[in-house]
Amino acid sequence: MTTLPPEIQARRARTQEWFEALQLRIIAALELLEDEAPADLYPEPAGRFDMRPWTRETGVGGGIGGHFKGRLFEKAAVHTSAATSRFAPAMAAEMPGADQDPSYVSASISLIVHPRSPRVPTVHMNTRFLSTAVSWFGGGADLTPMVDEQRSQEADDAILFHAAMKAACDAFDPDWHEKYRAWCDEYFFLPHRNETRGVGGIFYDRHDSGDFEKDFAFTRAVGEAFLEVYPKIVRHRMSEPWTERDRQEQLVRRGRYVEFNLLYDRGTMFGLKAGGNIETILSSMPPLVSWL
DSSP states (O other): OOOOOHHHHHHHHHHHHHHHHHHHHHHHHHHHHHHHSOTTTOOSOOOOOEEEEEEOSSSEEEEEEEEEOOSSEEEEEEEEEEEEEEOOHHHHTTSTTTTTOOEEEEEEEEEEEEESSTTSOEEEEEEEEEESSSEEEEEEEEEEOSSGGGOSTTSHHHHHHHHHHHHHHHTTOTTHHHHHHHHHHHHSEETTTTEESSSEEEEEEEEOOSOHHHHHHHHHHHHHHHHHHHHHHHHHHTTOOOOHHHHHHHHHHHHHHHHHHHHTOHHHHHHHHTTOOHHHHGGGSOSSOOOO
């Protein structure tokens, strides 16, 4: 299926192993939070992840879809995937190193968490490895508070989240955080509404410093930073009561999420064009949404 050298195949195997291990750790952390949620605000039984392996229809590979519905987290998804395949001509023309040989390998983790409480921010994170004749990493994490009072760069949650992402970047290069934070603000932007999706985070793509080990370590650090900071934010907010007005504000804000993912998100488009699993690709959609 692929003409890429064994060294690239080995790198794909290492990244896949890391992403799948991280998936299990994140799932355990989210299930623990689900158990800890106060019963007066979340009276339903605690939820558990439903793990659904899938196989690609084209090429070789597949993934493990982690799907969740619960009391604290109204909907969540933590997925991994890996592939050995070939780009279709139109996609190969857009991918570095694929113009002569469209073969590629990839591995990734992606997640979305839609809390039931409007006081707890929605979060998204993904990291991935992709190699044609050249290799690179991509991904990032961004936070989307649902109520206006939290939708500020000076709000507690935004400060904590950005500090975690900055620490992950600064351990490798002092210039990366400013660059990838600005890229996040630019990327997660809805031009038809002239607004950002949330309070940002970091976003990077085609990241290749020339040192695979450094770049892989950086990508692992982003995953570790997410695993450290998001549970802190949830624990800080999950005991706060909310009003029906808060809930309606949340549902409208979720509508913005849908608009971005369906109109602008490159990951969604890539997954659909590359023969990914529809169930996992579209699991980022919120369970309930409102447009006013």
